[in-house]
Amino acid sequence: MVSLKTHGVYPEIMVIPVKDRFTFTARLIAQDGAVKFTQNGVAGSRKEGIEAGKALINEEAVNHLREGE
């Protein structure tokens, strides 16, 4: 995962089991608590949810760093 702390944001991934699947929320949080990015999804397992969340965050982080925010 892209190292973000030095850029003032950090990732969070929440994975919650719901019946036979897992919902996940991927977030990029600014150091002051402002939510810079959030996206939800569904995965077949907790691990898949984490991996999907990481991919979303990495993609968003690259954009975030590219924009110099």
Place this chain on the structure above:
Amino acid sequence: MALGFNATLRNNRADEITALADAGAGAAKLRIYDGSRPATGGAATTLLAELTFTDPFAAAAAAGVLTANSITGDASADATGTATWFRVVDSDSAHIMDGDVGTSGSDLNLNTTSIVIGNPVDVTSFVITEGNP
């Protein structure tokens, strides 16, 4: 009278925390925040400090008690504020647990909840007692 669980069940419940903490490639993290604690897993508030657990997180629980291995302190706090709650995440930042921070009788007790940017933050022990015997 509260529910009572046998030692095997308590140990298994506690060891699942270790399994989740060690799920990422690296060591789990202990993040300390100010402000109002969100719903479990909810969006965080201002991050004051981030400490790092050892990988593996802990040895197997005994008698329902899980004792985390050593915790590396944050040599330089990220912000100034009053610590009110904490979150444990794995090395991929996947959520594991939240808890309250105080100076006594809380889930995580610090000698002071006043965190100052640039100052060190250390936690000397992290022990979870699972269920009721």
